[in-house]
Amino acid sequence: MENSDKIGKVDIPKKAIxxxxxxxxxxxxxxxxxxxxxxxxxxxxxxxxxxxQLRKDLAYFGQFGTRGLGYPVExxxxxxxxxxxxxxxxxxxxxxxxxxxxxLLRYHGFEKEGFEVVAAFDANPDAARSRGVTLPVFPDSDxxxxxxxxxxxxxxxxxxxxxxxxVVNRLVAAGIQGxxxxxxxxxxxxxxxxxxxxxxxxxxxxxxxxxx
Amino acid sequence: MENSDKIGKVDIPKKAIxxxxxxxxxxxxxxxxxxxxxxxxxxxxxxxxxxxQLRKDLAYFGQFGTRGLGYPVExxxxxxxxxxxxxxxxxxxxxxxxxxxxxLLRYHGFEKEGFEVVAAFDANPDAARSRGVTLPVFPDSDxxxxxxxxxxxxxxxxxxxxxxxxVVNRLVAAGIQGxxxxxxxxxxxxxxxxxxxxxxxxxxxxxxxxxx
DNA sequence: AAGTGTGAAAAGTTTCACAGCG
DNA sequence: CGCTGTGAAACTTTTCACACTT
Numbered sequence: 001m002e003n004s005d006k007i008g009k010v011d012i013p014k015k016a017i018x019x020x021x022x023x024x025x026x027x028x029x030x031x032x033x034x035x036x037x038x039x040x041x042x043x044x045x046x047x048x049x050x051x052x053q054l055r056k057d058l059a060y061f062g063q064f065g066t067r068g069l070g071y072p073v074e075x076x077x078x079x080x081x082x083x084x085x086x087x088x089x090x091x092x093x094x095x096x097x098x099x100x101x102x103x104l105l106r107y108h109g110f111e112k113e114g115f116e117v118v119a120a121f122d123a124n125p126d127a128a129r130s131r132g133v134t135l136p137v138f139p140d141s142d143x144x145x146x147x148x149x150x151x152x153x154x155x156x157x158x159x160x161x162x163x164x165x166x167v168v169n170r171l172v173a174a175g176i177q178g179x180x181x182x183x184x185x186x187x188x189x190x191x192x193x194x195x196x197x198x199x200x201x202x203x204x205x206x207x208x209x210x211x212x
Numbered sequence: 213m214e215n216s217d218k219i220g221k222v223d224i225p226k227k228a229i230x231x232x233x234x235x236x237x238x239x240x241x242x243x244x245x246x247x248x249x250x251x252x253x254x255x256x257x258x259x260x261x262x263x264x265q266l267r268k269d270l271a272y273f274g275q276f277g278t279r280g281l282g283y284p285v286e287x288x289x290x291x292x293x294x295x296x297x298x299x300x301x302x303x304x305x306x307x308x309x310x311x312x313x314x315x316l317l318r319y320h321g322f323e324k325e326g327f328e329v330v331a332a333f334d335a336n337p338d339a340a341r342s343r344g345v346t347l348p349v350f351p352d353s354d355x356x357x358x359x360x361x362x363x364x365x366x367x368x369x370x371x372x373x374x375x376x377x378x379v380v381n382r383l384v385a386a387g388i389q390g391x392x393x394x395x396x397x398x399x400x401x402x403x404x405x406x407x408x409x410x411x412x413x414x415x416x417x418x419x420x421x422x423x424x
Numbered sequence: 425a426a427g428t429g430t431g432a433a434a435a436g437t438t439t440c441a442c443a444g445c446g
Numbered sequence: 447c448g449c450t451g452t453g454a455a456a457c458t459t460t461t462c463a464c465a466c467t468t
Contacts, residue, residue: 013459017421023394039427048398051427052461059429067428067467085420092416103315104412113413145382153423154416164275178419180412184237186260195424196415200316200392201325203408204304207390208297209229209404210406211365225437251449263449264439271451279445279450428467435460445450 016057020080023054025042027077039070091118091152095167096159097128097137100182104158105133119146133146140167147174168195173190222280228269232292239289245365249268251282252285303330303364307379308371312394316370317345329368331358359386360401368392380407 026046030038036069043203044054058064058071061083065071081087094101097120104110110117117135122128125137138146146152155176159167164183171179179195181187184202187195227239238258256266270276270283273295277283280285293299304322306313316322322329329347334340337349350358358364367388371379376395381392384405391407393399396414399407 015459017288018414018418020419020421039220041427048386048400052463053459055428056430056460063429065428068426069468070253070427084417085423086417088417090420090423091260100321107311107315109312109412113417115413115416121284128230154419156416162229177423180415181291186234186258186459188260192460194419196419198410198412200321201327202230203410204322204327204368204392205233205296205298205390206230206361207366207406208302208407209232209295211297211389227437253449262439264441265437267450268438268452275451277450280448281446282449426468428451428465431461431463433460435458435459437456437458439456440454441452443450446448 012060016060019047019049019057020061020084021052022049024077024080026083027073027080027201030073031077035073036075037070040065042197043071057077084143086114089114090154091116091150092154092156093143093146093152094120094135094156094158095122095140095143095171096157096163097122097125097131097133098160099131100108100188101156101158102131102133103127104156105135110156115154118150118152121146143170147171147176151175153177154180156182158182161185224272228272229296231259231265231269232260232273232296235269236289236292236296239285239292242285243289247285249282250285252277252354257285265343298326301326301328302366303328303362304368305330305355305358305367306332306347306366306368306370307334307383308333308369308375309337309343309345310372311343312368313368313370314340314343314345316368317347322368327366330362330364333358355382356386359383359388363387365389368391368394370394375395 013110026043040049040051040054044051064076064079092115094105094117097105104112105120120128120133120135120137121140121143122137123140125139128137153176155171157164157168157179164185168179168187168189172189177193182196184199189195221311236253252263252266256263276288276291305318305325309317317332330346332340332347332349333352333355335352336348337351340349354364363386366419367383369376369380369391371393376397377399380399380401384401389405393407393409401407
């Protein structure tokens with residue numbers, strides 16, 4: 001159903017796109033180390049996958065390698081960057097600057113990876129600012145206007161779980177196309193909108209199952 | 213001798229175990245609302261999956277339903293809780309109380325879900341305390357002793373990416389069996405150890421691919 | 425000789441369809 | 447009758463093996 005994406009006639013597994021990000025990181029490191037060509041075996045080892053999977057994944061997007069030689073690090077690196085839609089800087093907003101939201105803003109992890117978090121929204125902006133958020137914090141009533149005026153397409157959602165569905169409805173109506181959701185709830189959105197769930201407690205619970 | 217008692221975690225899809233956590237949440241909500249029985253159709257809708265998948269998932273662990281009626285909410289809820297290994301409180305340590313690590317500690321999201329974060333470790337404990345961590349913060353040299361003395365099996369890893377592999381090696385040697393890793397790196401661990409990666413930038417990058 | 429690209433096989437996961445039970 | 451439990455079918459993703467190119 002929603003586990004793949006059609007580009008032309010080829011069906012690309014969603015997991016392959018996640019791996020693309022990982023390959024990109026490895027390629028960047030190789031490039032920083034002055035490596036100009038890499039084999040599928042070497043790159044796969046760095047990315048923690050099988051060489052055959054790496055070759056298959058890259059083949060979904062084109063032919064980048066030279067037989068007998070390997071892949072050109074710099075070209076492949078920038079091609080993946082473009083494929084992931086990272087060529088133009090995407091503005092991101094964060095909605096819900098409570099405990100977790102403000103923690104993420106102070107962390108600056110998204111900025112480090114080249115995303116521009118442009119504003120935060122909260123039902124109580126003053127409280128958010130008192131939590132040490134230095135970014136502009138607006139009341140959530142400003143959401144729609146801001147999204148429209150700045151053509152924002154990505155949102156990080158950290159509101160309390162009981163408000164998550166209502167807020168995401170507003171975000172979608174305002175034009176948001178991708179949501180990074182930290183609430184432990186299955187959000188319902190139109191098919192054109194992509195939701196990625198980061199459920200910290202669920203991840204820890206999953207580990208709990210695997211320790212004897 | 214033949215033994216049908218194959219409760220080995222081998223044949224059960226990993227994804228099914230994630231869904232178990234989601235089912236548990238939905239069941240708890242139903243129980244709070246005074247519902248005592250639920251059909252696969254209703255529970256599946258709440259969890260965002262197909263009824264057939266829900267039934268298949270539950271069947272991996274036993275027979276819980278009554279034909280013609282549905283599933284007993286309370287019994288199923290506690291059975292899943294036990295299955296996930298949550299019956300006995302698991303102590304968790306957090307390693308690397310820098311920007312992200314201290315943010316997670318201030319967030320208290322794990323405690324809210326019933327995990328007991330018992331201590332934090334950092335190369336510079338004083339700096340971590342100054343970041344507002346109220347939990348005991350120990351120098352990372354104390355890791356091995358603490359893990360052994362408190363029989364800790366779960367660790368949240370938030371150290372800078374360049375130290376992640378070295379630190380996880382120490383954790384594994386000290387007896388840690390499950391790692392929730394926030395570093396953007398593929399960690400190498402023995403098969404007996406489970407690693408769950410939470411890569412925030414990667415999730416946002418993945419969204420970037422799908423908006424257009 | 426080295427290493428990619430790819431069809432085909434294998435493995436894994438989801439969905440179907442209906443038997444069987446309360 | 448309604449709804450679970452489940453074998454088999456359908457579908458997805460990974461891995462293999464080797465032809466083919468530089």
